[in-house]
Amino acid sequence: MPADHVPHRRTWMAWPARGDIWGRMLPGVRRDVASIARAIARFEPVAMVARPSQAREAALACGRGVQIVRLVNDDLWMRDMGPVFLVDGRGGLAGLDLNFNGWGDKQAHRNDSRIASEVLALLGVRRFRAPFVAEGGALEADGHGTVMATESSIINPNRNPGQSKARLTADISGYLGARKVIWVPGLKGHDITDDHIDSLARFAGPAGVVVDQPADPHAANVWARSERQALRILRESSDATGRLLRCRISRESATIPAHENPNLFVNVYVNWYVCNGAVLVPKFGDRSADDTARSLVANLYPGREVVQLTIDNLAEGGGGIHCATQQQPAV
DSSP, X not given: OOOTTSOEEEEEEEOOOOHHHHGGGHHHHHHHHHHHHHHHHTTSOEEEEEOGGGHHHHHHHHOTTEEEEEOOOSOSXXXXXXXXXXXXXXXXXXXXXXXXXXXXXXSOOTTGGGHHHHHHHHHXXXXXEOSSOOOGGGOEEOSSSEXXXXXXXXXXXXXXXXXXXXXXXXXXXXXXXXXXXXXXXXXXXXXXXXXXXXXXXXXXXXXXXXXXXXXXXXXOSHHHHHHHHHHHHHHTOBOTTSOBOEEEEEEOOSOOOTTSOTTTOOOOSSOOEEETTEEEEEEOSOHHHHHHHHHHHHHHSTTSEEXXXXXXXXXXXXXXXXXXXXXXXXX
């Protein structure tokens, strides 16, 4: 599994399909998804999965540069339901199907559970089926043999009943080409993902990690305690080559729109998305935090344009830009 920042052939996304999942939020979520797709299309091709009955609407919203791929989906979270692309270093490309089960059967997913295999079939790319259940947002790779994950989202009876940490570590390493898996505890049952790693910690540069931390340094809620615990563990961890991780902190936004549910709103910056020539980062209207996030990302990815997007509807739904995208590496 390569790192996110390698050159991409395209980005895969999915058009939010079901009103029974999103309710009143569906129009706003579609606007956010279209905004992300248009931003990425300035830098690389975008393939948008959409139901045939919704293909025209998706095409009109996303505009040129976004190819509509007619498949029947349930929701938009391509990071989790789509394939994890793998490379062999010799020009070969394959895809890993993680057996998406709606984050432990928390949401309808009959169609989304087939998206990984259907995308790989359309591409004519070899499909590996993992012997475990996970989601793309649950696995963060540095491209050099190290993977990060939260125990809460994988070592969990709702995904992998009866499977031990040792067994899952071995399987993740084998199927992702990793030599080391760094586990942090995470939080079970407090969000639909059971605390995915891609909204907590991200690799950036050799042995570099950016870790989300609460906006209020004195916060004592369960999320704040989990984030501080993750930072302590990662500061004491090394990558697959033995290098001690260099941890940088990204503070959450202190601004959550008043009309949103503060228990669901994902006000983190680390859920950014790296594409060819740019990094897409959320902005939340907290000027100080937004500017600090922009500066951090610009320093981490010199030479790439930092594009900040307002994604409040997506954030209210429990996700972010990285969650809505899946990169297909160029080989």
